[in-house]
Amino acid sequence: MCGRYSQQYTWAEVHAFSQPLTLTGPASNLQPHYNIAPTEMAGVLVPQADGSLRYERMRWQLVPRWWKKSLKEVPATFNARAEEVADKPMFRDAFRSRRCIIPASGFFEWSGPKGDRQPWYITAASGELLGFAGLYDRWRNPETGEEVPSCTIIVTTANSFMGQIHDRMPVILDRADWQAWIEEPREDLLRPAPEGPLRRWRVTQAMNSSRYKEADAIEPVEPEGGSASAKRGTIATCQGD
Structure with missing residues (x-):
């Protein structure tokens, strides 16, 4: 699944990433978020009626507009499985009419046994942003009247590069x-990424906590007992055919 990811980019960078589509929204300084966890706010590219994309901040845990219970009772809807998204009640309405793109600098995954989990950071080898397929909705809290915009990231089976971890x-x-x-x-678009230019490296085990928000959350670390050269060697790149 995808339980944590990062967004650290400027408005100019996300604007360039959105081309050739027009990007609208508050062209202000975007604060970096190195460790976004479910229920936290994240940037989303939302299609508009004129064909442009609007940059909005949304809660990362989809709440369908028909939801009758409290926000605390929403299940784990931060991911939607590609093979279920068209039929599962929590996602199917949004899949039909409220699709979006979630720009990410990279995402995290874990390997190893319980008690000694090793976090990895995965990003584009080119250094560009990644565009996740997402869904969004707008729920109104019946108790307060507040509108809660929310989103989910669609996940699929891993390619062989990611399959080494998850x-x-x-x-x-x-x-x-x-x-x-x-x-x-x-x-048909909800498929694994091609065996192309992704890269990954080990990051600090402080990332085992969703509360860790420091900038070094995405920095490579050397394996235990390793050297500086071993640190560099933790970066693995998936090259295309």
Whole structure:
């Protein structure tokens, strides 16, 4: 699954990433978020009626607009499985009509046994942002009347590179597929990323806590007993054919 990710980019960077689509929204300084956990706020690219994208902040845990219980009773909807998204009640309405793109600098996954979990950071080898396939909705709290915008990241089976760590990964949309994803609920786009330019490295075990928010959350660390050269060697790149 995808239980943690990061967003550390400027408005200019996310604007360039959105091209050729037009990006609207508050063109202000965007604060970096190195360890976004479920129920926290995250940046989302939301399609508009004129074909542009609007940058909005949303709660990362989808709350469908028909939800009748409290916010605390929402189940774990921060991920939506690609094979269930069209039919599962928590996601199917949003899949039909409220699809979005979630820009990420990278995401985290874990390997190893319980009690000694090793966090890894996965990002684009090019240094560019990643565009996750997402869904969004707007729920109104019946007790306060407050509107709560929320989102989820769609996950699929892992490619072989990610499969060395975990059996699932976020759906990373090719830029050429953005328009198709926005216009139609295309299940065929919800596939593993190609065996192309992703890279990963070990990061601090402080990341085993969702409360750790420091900038070094995404920095490479050397394996226990390793050297500076071993530290560099923790970076693994998946090269395409």
